[in-house]
Amino acid sequence: MTAKKLSVKATPKHIGIVASDPYLEPYEAAIRGRHEHALWKIGQLTRNGRQTLSDFANGYKYFGLHKVPRGGWVFREWAPTATDIYLVGDFNNWTEDEKYRCKRIEGTGNWELKLPAKAMKHGQLYKMHVKWDGGEGERIPAWCQRVVQDEVTKIFSAQVWAPKTPYQWKKKNFKANTNPLLIYECHVGMGQDAEKVGTYTEFKDNVLPRVAKDGYNCIQVMAIQEHPYYGSFGYHVSSFFAPSSRFGTPEELKALIDAAHQMGISVVMDIVHSHAVKNEVEGLGNLAGDPNQYFYPGDRHEHPAWDSLCFDYGKDDVIHFLLSNCKYWLEEFHFDGFRFDGVTSMLYYSHGLGEAFTNYGDYFNGHEDDNAICYLTLANKLIHEVNPKAITIAEEVSGMPGLAAKFEDGGYGFNYRMAMNIPDYWIKTIKERRDEDWKPSSIFWEVKNRRADEQTISYCESHDQALVGDKTIIFRLIDADMYWHFKQGDENDMVHRGIALHKMIRLVTLGTINGGYLNFMGNEFGHPEWIDFPREGNGWSYKYARRQWNLVDNPELDYHFLGDFDRKMIEVVKGEKNFIKTPVQEIWHNDGDQVLAFMRGDLVFVFNFSPTRSFTDYGFLVPEGDYKVVLNSDAKEFGGNGFADDTMVHHTNFDPVYEKDHKGWLKLYIPARSAVVLKKDK
Structure with a gap:
């Protein structure tokens, strides 16, 4: 009797995000289940390949x-x-x-x-x-x-909108520069000095040239989709396909985007698909007698924190509406992509409210909205089908693994996720720690705390930190002294401290990015006012819903020091080829001295966070050669003391111990509360 060979079924290879993170292995079945759910839905919507997702989204x-x-x-x-x-x-x-x-x-x-x-x-x-x-x-x-x-x-x-002559695009083929992606988050309405609602045209003529001059290569535009209440910052949307008319006409928005493209600037739209305004006459709240036509029924109908309605992502008609919305803005207005707002709220039945998310099990315990996860995955597939070079960014705070990983690897397909831990860290540090207790090891870990297989957008502060009820970094550092001691020659110790740390916080955050960097309009020069849109409580005033460009333009005030430093900082990073692909290599940290140093390519970043101690001939082991200073936060041109001679070429000192490694000692004078960037001379 001949023995039959036993058929041994091979163990399937780990899906990509699990292969790169073994701690996800216990949850691989759930990850594969979500992936297969998306594949099934794509097959259903495309009639098993007889049409594309792009065809479906028409x-x-x-x-x-x-x-x-x-x-x-x-x-x-x-x-x-x-x-x-x-x-x-x-x-x-x-x-x-x-x-x-x-x-x-x-x-x-x-x-x-x-x-x-x-x-x-x-x-x-x-x-x-x-x-x-x-x-x-x-x-x-x-x-x-x-x-x-x-x-x-x-x-x-x-x-009724049907102009006799459609808009004629001047820049028809635009390719975004994402190495690195440098985002200027902005709001058209509050982009002017005047106390009013600014227009698309005013933004194009007055703000875009500033963005280009400052070196940013992308604008992330808020509040584009029509919203009844101006003060909602555009997050309570009523008409998803209508660009807000309070800023001008659709053609004027197209002209803004066209002008940005001609300047080499990408335009990303802050899109809101996480919820909708409750209004019935203006919005989708009760379009035809059924409050649940677009939204979940029962307890999931209303968002408990946002006073808004939650889309039912399990309905094909709703998916059709939202996917068509994505394609519409890409095709009709030439947007280069989207920053998806409120992704955490979409992912969980709880909207992430009251949850800590302390371990991987918290992402796979059955409280996730698989319909919403599927929709987000489909949205990314569609967007990149329409424009393979499109930019998609997830605003997500829970840390859901795979969000910015490739779909093929079991991810959701976003290009980037917001590094929302970083602004929280800076707020906590400024509020709770004495300057003497700032630890470079903690700072370095926090700005680099991210998943290896997902790109992030790092930032110190966005519009969230500038709203009434919160404080910008400059206000946390200086507070009311900004109003009285921000004129050159009249600074007090609080102002000097704030200017120095504002620059250092930004430089260490930008210097360690692994995808992109974001700044909110005006924060680069320490805009002094919070954002407060017209409302009954402030007499419907526009005083705090604007940007005071006159301050940074005034050479007698200190604002221009911060703006000039921001511009130079971005210039230095852009000057390093393939900056994003260059690994961040720690050279040194000493929490006692409060000194941190790291290298990226030919750039050496050195920080001395000590408020009182300057160091002479502080040594760092680096590749041997000559190093020139390309940026010094303490330079007089940036409001510093100018204690160091930045014209010097720094030669590494020979050390026989490290001769085989071709390394030597770089000896620097680093003043208190200062940062310097040097570049290896080739």
Whole structure:
């Protein structure tokens, strides 16, 4: 009798993110399950490859109001619970008219209306009058691409938008520079000195040239999607396909993006798909009698902390709406990508509220929203299908593994995740530690604390830290003395301390990035005011919803020292080839001396955080050669004391012990509270 060979099934190779992090092995089944869920959903939406995700995301071309090429108009809306829909507007005196009555497309939840060319014209206002069992109301179409607010009544309406001449792009093929990605986070409305709402055109003409001069290669623009309340900072969205009209026209937004591209600046949109405003007349809260048309039912309907509504990512129609929204902004406005807001809130049933996330088990214990995880994965797949070079960034605080890892490796496909631990660390350090207790080992660990297989966007502070109720770094360091002692020659010790540490905090954060760096508009020069949008509590004032560029432009004030240092700091980093791919190599740290040194490529970064002790001939072991100073935070041109001679070429001292390693001792004078960057002379 011949023995049969036993078939031994080979153990499957670990999926990518598990292979690179063995601590994830106990959760590999969950990781694979999420990956396979996304693959299944992609197959379903693409009809198993008979179309692409990009084809599926063409909803904005079908729904909404469109001018027909051969003349006339077509309007479509998804409203499965509606019993009747009329278009009412300037064209019919806002009354129900049979000519403007939509018809339900048989067998669907979609409604359609076809009209002759003369039925409406560019610029007219309109809404839907929707009827449903037990009620009716005026609504702004969910897919409309233009919404305006009446200055007197404050009422929002959709607007017919079909200019005779479409915008003609000047820069048609733009490639983003992401080595490194240097982001200037900004808000168009508060981008002006004047106490008012700024415009797309004013931002293009006045702010973009500053961004280019400062060396940033990307702007992250907030508050683009239409939102009823200006003070929401754009995070309570009502019309997802409409660029906010309070800043100008769609063509003016396109001109802004076009101008940025001509300057070599990428434009990333701060997109909000984590929730929606509760408004019913302006928003999606109750479009056609069903409050759950777009949103989760029951306890998951409302966000407990944000007073908003939570999308139901398990519905194909909702996925269609959101994916189409991503493609719309990429294709129609040439945005280069997105920073996804509130990703933590999407990932968990709890929205991450009250959870500590102290170990890997906290990411795989059954309280994750698999539908939302699937949507985010699909969004990244779609975005990079439309534009392979697109930039996607996740604003996520829990530390979910794989968020910025490749889809093929079991990740969610974001290019970057925000390093949200870093600003928290700086706030905690400034608030709770005496200057004498700042530890370079702790600083270095914190700015480098990230997953090896995921790129991050490092930052010291964003708009979050600039809002009323919080404080910017410069205010934490100097406080009210900024108002009285920020003129050259009139600085006190508090101001000198603040200026010195502001520069050092930024340099050590930028110098250790592994993907990108972000700064919020004005913080680079220590903008003195918090952000407080017009509201009843401040008399609807715009005083604190603006940026005072006049301060950094005034050579008699100290603000320009910080702005000049920021510009030079970025220039130095950009001057090092393949900076992101260059490893961060620690040279030295001594917590007693409060000294830190590390190297990237040919650049040597040295920090002395001590508030009182300067060091002469402090030695560091580095590759032998000559080193020139390329940046010194203590230079007089940056508001420092100018104690060191930066014109000197520093030669390494020979040491026979390290001769085989071709290393020598670099001896430096490093004043208290200062940082210096040197470059090896080739």
